[in-house]
Amino acid sequence: MPDGVGLRNYLYSKLMDEFPDEVEIMLLTVLPQEVVKDVALSHRHKISHVAMTGYKESFKGKLLKEVITYARLRYNTRKVQNDTIMINWTRKNFAFWTRLFFAMAAFIGFFFSFSYKSIEWLEKQYSRHLRSTGYFEEQTRMLNEHQPDVIFSTHQRSLDGSVIVEAAKALGIKTIGAIYSWDNLPKARLLVRTEHYVVWSDYMKQEMADYYPEIHSENIVVTGTPQFEFYFNKDLYMDRAAFFAQEGLDPNRKVLCFSGNDLTFPCDEKYLNDLAEALMQMPEKDRPQVLLRRAPVDLSGRFKPVIEQFPELIKASDPLWKTYSKGWSFIVPTREDIKLLVNVALHADAVINVGSTMAHDFAVYGKPAIYINYDQPSVTHWSAVTNNQYQHFRSMPNKDCVIWLNGKDEIAACVNKAMNGPLPDAETRAAWFRVVALQPLAEASKRIAGTIMSL
Numbered sequence: 001m002p003d004g005v006g007l008r009n010y011l012y013s014k015l016m017d018e019f020p021d022e023v024e025i026m027l028l029t030v031l032p033q034e035v036v037k038d039v040a041l042s043h044r045h046k047i048s049h050v051a052m053t054g055y056k057e058s059f060k061g062k063l064l065k066e067v068i069t070y071a072r073l074r075y076n077t078r079k080v081q082n083d084t085i086m087i088n089w090t091r092k093n094f095a096f097w098t099r100l101f102f103a104m105a106a107f108i109g110f111f112f113s114f115s116y117k118s119i120e121w122l123e124k125q126y127s128r129h130l131r132s133t134g135y136f137e138e139q140t141r142m143l144n145e146h147q148p149d150v151i152f153s154t155h156q157r158s159l160d161g162s163v164i165v166e167a168a169k170a171l172g173i174k175t176i177g178a179i180y181s182w183d184n185l186p187k188a189r190l191l192v193r194t195e196h197y198v199v200w201s202d203y204m205k206q207e208m209a210d211y212y213p214e215i216h217s218e219n220i221v222v223t224g225t226p227q228f229e230f231y232f233n234k235d236l237y238m239d240r241a242a243f244f245a246q247e248g249l250d251p252n253r254k255v256l257c258f259s260g261n262d263l264t265f266p267c268d269e270k271y272l273n274d275l276a277e278a279l280m281q282m283p284e285k286d287r288p289q290v291l292l293r294r295a296p297v298d299l300s301g302r303f304k305p306v307i308e309q310f311p312e313l314i315k316a317s318d319p320l321w322k323t324y325s326k327g328w329s330f331i332v333p334t335r336e337d338i339k340l341l342v343n344v345a346l347h348a349d350a351v352i353n354v355g356s357t358m359a360h361d362f363a364v365y366g367k368p369a370i371y372i373n374y375d376q377p378s379v380t381h382w383s384a385v386t387n388n389q390y391q392h393f394r395s396m397p398n399k400d401c402v403i404w405l406n407g408k409d410e411i412a413a414c415v416n417k418a419m420n421g422p423l424p425d426a427e428t429r430a431a432w433f434r435v436v437a438l439q440p441l442a443e444a445s446k447r448i449a450g451t452i453m454s455l
Contacts, residue, residue: 001029002052002158004324004332006180007039010154012338013226016043018449026146028052028164032324035332042335050146055135055160063105064126065159065191070109071119072188076211076391078113080186084389088187120214127193130166139167150455153177153192156184162191169195174455178448179204181357182225182436183392185211196455198223198448200437203395221451224437224444231346231364232442236339243343248315253289254419257348258314259358260294260303267376267384268294268354269302275352276310278411288419290314291348293341293358296321297331317344350418352405354384355393359402363433364441366426368418370403400424401432 001010009015016025021044027036028050040047057065070089077085089106112118130136143151143164151168153161156179165175177194179185185207196219199205205220230236244251258275260268272292279287290310292303296319307314320337324330341361345351351362352370359369375383396402403423405414423429438444 001027001031001154002161003155004031004035004330006154006178007031007035008230008333008338009180009226010178011039012042012333012335013229013445015226015445015448016045016047018446019045019453021045023453024048026050026148030054030160030330031332035324038335050142052160052164053135053138055133055163057159058133061126061129061133063101063108064122064129066102066105067109067112068119068122068126069188070106071112071122072211074110074113075116075119076186076188079210080391080394082186082389082391082394084386085186085391087386087390116213123193127166130163131170133163135160135163136167139164140171143167143171143173148173150174150176150452151194152452153194155180156192156197157189158192162193165192165194176452176455179208182360182395183357183390186391195219196221196451198451200225201435202438203435221447222438223447223451224439224441226445226448228361228364228437228441229444230338230342231361233342236342237346238339238343240347243347247291247317249289249291253287255291255348256288256415256418257291257293257344257351257358257362259351259353259356260292260298261354261356262295262297263300265354265387266382267379268298269306270376270379271354271372271384272303272314273306273309274408275411275415276306276313278408279313279415280310282412282416286416286419287313288349288415291344292316293319293344295319296333296337299323350415352415352418355387355390360433360436363430366430368403368423368429370405370414370418373404374407395432395435397431397435398428400428 023045025045026048030052036049073085073089077083112122151165151173153165155161156177168175175194176196176198177192179197179199182200182204185204190212197208198221199208202222205222208215208220209217241251249255258272275290290313292314294303307316317340320334320340321331322334345361345365350368350370351358352372354372362369371388372384373388375385403414403418405411
């Protein structure tokens with residue numbers, strides 16, 4: 001586990017308890033000992049811990065990696081005819097020398113982007129480079145010392161994990177990796193090249209075939225994701241009155257959850273302000289209250305002025321994550337936050353956001369999502385409309401899977417529709433979720449454990 005992002009899905013879920021009693025589990029992670037101890041106390045298996053060291057990337061390695069990324073993004077853009085894929089290459093806010101580096105990578109990558117065999121050749125060079133590093137030798141010694149039978153990688157983008165997996169393959173250790181999220185594959189960041197993969201859905205398996213045809217179909221197993229299993233754990237459910245009291249909500253009014261994105265989405269506070277202004281124009285008896293759940297990694301405080309302006313309307317439900325060091329890898333969820341998130345989805349009536357996975361979290365309980373689909377005139381370098389054209393949204397079988405908010409003047413009508421209907425039938429609204437994640441959702445951990453044990 002190369003970062004804290006996978007903690008909820010793979011360590012706090014049922015996954016470890018799905019392995020047979022005789023299985024020994026070794027946790028190779030950057031997570032602090034405090035977190036590892038908490039995880040160990042939560043499962044029946046004995047869990048040994050090996051502290052994961054960091055890989056310091058050389059100029060050559062970084063250049064090769066970025067050239068491959070650019071070449072793949074260009075190749076994928078032409079393959080699926082979707083220019084928004086190239087937004088994953090945007091490098092606008094770096095210093096001059098960093099921008100120059102990425103410009104060089106893009107220049108070289110452009111010439112390799114016209115032939116998939118050329119991209120594969122680049123990746124072979126990158127693999128050889130990784131195997132020539134001191135970090136590779138260090139990880140080889142570590143694996144020789146501990147002698148695991150299988151390496152399971154929880155995130156495909158980990159630079160450290162990519163070298164560890166290369167070392168494992170060199171030693172003949174079986175390797176399997178998870179594609180962390182449903183929107184990851186078009187982004188050309190499959191750094192961890194395991195021999196087998198588990199994915200969320202048949203749709204993702206087809207994406208693997210489209211973007212990485214060199215990976216054999218029989219090595220890609222559709223298991224679903226443990227991400228949604230917690231919503232079926234009734235031990236986490238709070239009484240509605242208790243939850244409303246905890247969050248400072250009025251039990252006599254409906255609740256609309258505004259779920260924020262990270263700071264790469266620069267307009268969230270503006271959309272929250274638009275929402276509040278529109279709701280204040282509604283009759284009080286029809287006006288829902290807003291429960292704000294910001295992105296756990298968004299520690300900017302950008303919502304504070306809006307909350308202070310509309311204190312009776314907006315209540316903040318801050319994620320209960322812990323920060324152990326700088327960087328996303330060390331901002332980690334807690335068990336308390338899992339319970340909080342479950343109850344936000346359980347007790348709120350609908351969710352509104354800019355293209356967030358939270359639409360699927362609410363879909364577990366059959367609740368509607370509003371997708372914001374208009375731009376802020378004061379922000380010219382980013383677009384919600386463009387965001388909603390990203391490749392992963394092509395998985396949506398019909399547009400009625402969510403409510404589309406296409407302009408500021410439509411806010412009241414869209415909110416009223418989400419709160420009171422009429423909505424498309426449940427089958428239509430659930431169709432997208434069935435495409436995105438294998439059902440039944442509650443059996444994902446069991447399927448992943450079974451896949452690992454079958455290697």
